[in-house]
Amino acid sequence: xxxxxxxxxxxxxxxxxxxxxxxxxxxxxxxxxxxxxxxxxxxxxxxxxxxxxxxxxxxxxxxxxxxxxxxxxxxxxxxxxxxxxxxxxxxxxxxxxxxxxxxxxxxxxxxxxxxxxxxxxxxxxxxxxxxxxxxxxxxxxxxxxxxxxxxxxxxxxxxxxxxxxxxxxxxxxxxxxxxxxxxxxxxxxxxxxxxxxxxxxxxxxxxxxxxxxxxxxxxxxxxxxxxxxxxxxxxxxxxxxxxxxxxxxxxxxxxxxxxxxxxxxxxxxxxxxxxxxxxxxxxxxxxxxxxxxxxxxxxxxxxxxxxxxxxxxxxxxxxxxxxxxxxxxxxxxxxxxxxxxxxxxxxxxxxxxxxxxxxxxxxxxxxxxxxxxxxxxxxxxxxx
Amino acid sequence: xxxxxxxxxxxxxxxxxxxxxxxxxxxxxxxxxxxxxxxxxxxxxxxxxxxxxxxxxxxxxxxxxxxxxxxxxxxxxxxxxxxxxxxxxxxxxxxxxxxxxxxxxxxxxxxxxxxxxxxxxxxxxxxxxxxxxxxxxxxxxxxxxxxxxxxxxxxxxxxxxxxxxxxxxxxxxxxxxxxxxxxxxxxxxxxxxxxxxxxxxxxxxxxxxxxxxxxxxxxxxxxxxxxxxxxxxxxxxxxxxxxxxxxxxxxxxxxxxxxxxxxxxxxxxxxxxxxxxxxxxxxxxxxxxxxxxxx
Numbered sequence: 045x046x047x048x049x050x051x052x053x054x055x056x057x058x059x060x061x062x063x064x065x066x067x068x069x070x071x072x073x074x075x076x077x078x079x080x081x082x083x084x085x086x087x088x089x090x091x092x093x094x095x096x097x098x099x100x101x102x103x104x105x106x107x108x109x110x111x112x113x114x115x116x117x118x119x120x121x122x123x124x125x126x127x128x129x130x131x132x133x134x135x136x137x138x139x140x141x142x143x144x145x146x147x148x149x150x151x152x153x154x155x156x157x158x159x160x161x162x163x164x165x166x167x168x169x170x171x172x173x174x175x176x177x178x179x180x181x182x183x184x185x186x187x188x189x190x191x192x193x194x195x196x197x198x199x200x201x202x203x204x205x206x207x208x209x210x211x212x213x214x215x216x217x218x219x220x221x222x223x224x225x226x227x228x229x230x231x232x233x234x235x236x237x238x239x240x241x242x243x244x245x246x247x248x249x250x251x252x253x254x255x256x257x258x259x260x261x262x263x264x265x266x267x268x269x270x271x272x273x274x275x276x277x278x279x280x281x282x283x284x285x286x287x288x289x290x291x292x293x294x295x296x297x298x299x300x301x302x303x304x305x306x307x308x309x310x311x312x313x314x315x316x317x318x319x320x321x322x323x324x325x326x327x328x329x330x331x332x333x334x335x336x337x338x339x340x341x342x343x344x345x346x347x348x349x350x351x352x353x354x355x356x357x358x359x360x361x362x363x364x365x366x367x368x369x370x371x372x373x374x375x376x377x378x379x380x381x382x383x384x385x386x387x388x389x390x391x392x393x394x395x396x397x398x399x400x401x402x403x404x405x406x407x408x409x410x411x412x413x414x415x416x417x418x419x420x421x422x423x424x425x426x427x428x
Numbered sequence: 429x430x431x432x433x434x435x436x437x438x439x440x441x442x443x444x445x446x447x448x449x450x451x452x453x454x455x456x457x458x459x460x461x462x463x464x465x466x467x468x469x470x471x472x473x474x475x476x477x478x479x480x481x482x483x484x485x486x487x488x489x490x491x492x493x494x495x496x497x498x499x500x501x502x503x504x505x506x507x508x509x510x511x512x513x514x515x516x517x518x519x520x521x522x523x524x525x526x527x528x529x530x531x532x533x534x535x536x537x538x539x540x541x542x543x544x545x546x547x548x549x550x551x552x553x554x555x556x557x558x559x560x561x562x563x564x565x566x567x568x569x570x571x572x573x574x575x576x577x578x579x580x581x582x583x584x585x586x587x588x589x590x591x592x593x594x595x596x597x598x599x600x601x602x603x604x605x606x607x608x609x610x611x612x613x614x615x616x617x618x619x620x621x622x623x624x625x626x627x628x629x630x631x632x633x634x635x636x637x638x639x640x641x642x643x644x645x646x647x648x649x650x651x652x653x654x655x656x657x658x659x660x661x662x663x664x665x666x667x668x669x670x671x672x673x674x675x676x677x678x679x680x681x682x683x684x685x686x687x688x689x690x691x692x693x694x695x696x697x698x699x700x701x702x703x704x705x706x707x708x709x710x711x712x713x714x715x716x717x718x719x720x721x722x723x
Contacts, residue, residue, distance in 0.1 A: 078655040079522035079532075079644060080614045081664055083678035084671055 046382060048119025048391045056114040102410055109403045116396030123382045127161075131380035134162035141169045141196075145176045153185055160387060163377035165190040171199040172365045182373045190377030193370040199363070208352060209236050209270040216240040216270055242268065243276040244347055248335045250282055255335035263344050269352030275299070276326045277347050281340060283319070283330035291322040299327050299350035306346045313339050327351070436705055439529035441538060447576045450538055451545035457707030458542070458714065477501040478551070504551075511606060512553040512565040514597040515540045517579070518611030518639070519558045520588030521658040526641050526702075533584045535702040536610040536639045541579050542710055543608055548572040557597035559588050564600060586659055591619035598627035610637045610700075612644075613686055615659075625693055634695040637713065638686055641702045645683075647675045696720060 047053070078084075136159045142148030145168060156164045166185065168177065172195055185191060207221040207230050216236040222229050242263060248256050259281075275295060291297045300320035307313050313333070321328040329347055333340055436453060444450045480489060480500035488503045517540050523533035540556070547554040548567060554575060555565035561578045563571075590611060598607060607627050613620060613636075628634050642648075649668035656663040683699060690697035698713040 075654045075656055075663070076649065077525065077527070077658050079525040079612065079658055081655055081657045081660075081662060082614070083675045083682070084655055084664055084666055085674045086664060086666075 045123065046121040046385060046388065046391075048121060048385055048388065048393075050118055052117040052119070053114050056110070056117050060110050060114075102407065105403065105407045105410060109400060109407060112396055112400045112403060116393045116400055119391045119393050120396055121382075121385075121388050121391040128380070131161040132163060134380070135165055135377060136160075136162045137165045137167060139167045139169055143170075145170070145172075146178075146181050149181055149185055153189065156189060158387075161380045161383045163190065163380050164188065165192060165377045167192045167194060169194045169196045171195065171197050172370065173199050173203070174363055174365055177365060177373070187375075188378035188381060190375055192374055193365075195364065209238075210267045211240050211242055211270050212267040213265060214240050217267075236270075238270070242348065243271055243351065244344060245276070245278040246281070246335070246344070247278065248281040249284070252282070252335050256281075259335050259340055259344070262341050263348075266341070266345060266348075268345060268348035271348070271351035272353055274325070275351040277329060277351055278323065278326055279329045279331065279344060279347055281331050281333055281335040281337070283332065291320070293322060293325060296322045296325070296327050298354075302354065303329070303346050303350040306349065307343075310342070310346070312342055318343070436707060438535055438538070438702060438704070438706055441706060442530045442534050447537070447541045447580045448545070448573065451541040451576065454538060454542035454707045454710065455546050455549070457705075458546075458711040476504050478504055481550075511547075512555070512601055512603070513543070513547050513606040513608060514555045514557055514565055514601045515544055515575075516593055516597045516607065516609040516611070517556065517558045517582060518588060518590065518609075518613075519560065519582055519584050520590075520612075520615055521584055521586045522612055522614050523639070524584040524658055526643055530702050531584075532612060532639045532641055532702055535700065535706065536637075537579050537582065538706045539637065539639075539700060539710060540608070540610055541576055542706060544572060544575050544579070548575075555597075555600070557593055557600070558582050559593055562596065562600070565602075565605065588615055590616050591623045594620060594623040594627060598623065598630055598632055601627075601632060604631040605633070606635065607632045608635045608637060610639055612639055617686075621689060621693075624695060628693060628695065634693070635713075635717070636686070636690045636695045636697045637700050638683065638697070639700045639702070640683070644679060645676070645701065647672045647679075 136156060138152040138155060140148035140152050142151075148168070149166065152166045156166075166189055168191065170176070172193060182191065202222060202224045205221045205223065207219040209219060210217050216238045217232050218234045218236050219230050220233045222231075244263070246256050246260050246263070272295075277299075291300060304315065304318070304320065307318060308315050313331075317332040319330040321330070327347070327350070329343070331340075331343055333343065436457060441450055441453060444453070477490065477493070478501065480502050484502045490501050490503055493499070493501050517536060519533070523536065524531050526532075544554045544556070548569070548571070551567055553565035553567045554572070556563040556575050556578050558578075561582060563575050563578055590613075594607075594609060601607065607624075609624065611620075624634050624636070647668070649672070651668060652665065653668050654663050654665040687697050687699070689695075696713075696717055698709070698716065700709050700713075
């Protein structure tokens, strides 16, 4: 049941209060001791007698009339089985063919909310490349709205992604990557407002400070991937052995593994000459190479790459969302929900008022029957 | 003298607890307006002299005696000196209406006390008959006090038998007398009327004083009310405003019927309404009585 004007119930209940008090008050009419009743005709029976509370049937009938009038004034809208079936038989469907599927889903949900009762469904059409729809987009759609995917057309040929920033010459440079079929190109797009200092400390055992300085300057001129926040490393050249500190930090373990893999793949540096460890939250790299060694800068590049985020190249590729994922996201529309009050064009108050009229007519009939009973009961006494 | 100015409101008199004093107040008020005594007839048989009392008919004053003695005496005649009266007082429960300011019973009792006082003060005999009490007609101050005491002790209650009471009063009155019946006459009308006729046939003079209240005449009730019969306890709830018309028609017809019946039987009839000062009411009654007796 939906009530169009629920406040009307309070108004009519408030009005009923004085009526009830009036009925009860009238029942307590005063008693007058009188010398004789012979001249008082029974025809002028007091209204309190007609509304005597001892006539329970009339009382409940009148209560029913008041309640039905309250219900009628409140504008009832019955959610009947027939109405529910009619709503469920209708499906309101909206197609989303936007290139920006996320925005399309938002607009579709907003539009569906304004529609009359019925099942609701969104159909997402397009190439559906990876990244065009995410779990968060699906979660933002109300659970009663069905979702269906249809692949149409072809995947887009190009895709532009944001690439990781690089640090060079004391600047942090933003980059953009364009995937065009099998070709991938990257270009600088601007400068980032961030700390551009390379978080790699360079040290050499046995002095050789000048060599360390030259190495630091050479590294600064390189274009190295911007490290993730909080990640730092210390590279010690001419190191004969590590202090055997175990690595407990996951990122340090991951960085050390990546660096070790890069060194091994590159082959220029002997893996046995490099040792990895941790000092707190700092990646420790010990190398037997000296700071003047030509491979020293290579080692620093490897360490710098290990501090940056690992690229997830498969996610960047222009491929379609797997069918299994689309099936997992798809769902049938739920049964239609009753409409909001402002969606209801016509409520059922006319039936309620009709019931009120019928009850009033019935009450009148019952009351007259009761009066006739009283009148016929008085006839013998008057004759006496 | 302005007679109207001497009238005392019934509720005021009713506050006086001494019934003899009440009677005296009423009698003084009514006698002052009468030209002559209302209870002395026109018998030619001289009986005796007595001192003049205010109200005595001037034609019965012996002027020769006045000239001789410088005192005023009234002649009394045989029949008047032998007048006996009986006061029949209705003590039914219906006489207890209204409760304020003065009930019909209190009013009727005041009238009865005044009549008894008047009759007794003129040397005549007076008795009292109610459902529960009987005092034969006697004269004298002592008897008057007993009569007034019996009136004070009476009270309205259920079980009034009007026909029997009237019969007893008429039979015990003996020779021709004066029968005053003070009642609302709601009960046993036909039987009561029959006994009154019988009393008249016995030679008594019958005076019907129908006592009623203003509320009974006008039915001044506006809203719903449950009316409870004082005698039977039966009740009826009515819309008083709607019932007023038929009620007033009914009670008017009832009072008119008694007036006509009394007239047809040559009874003296007076309608005594409780809100009229008793002395004024009695004066009207006695004046009408004198007019009836005028040849």
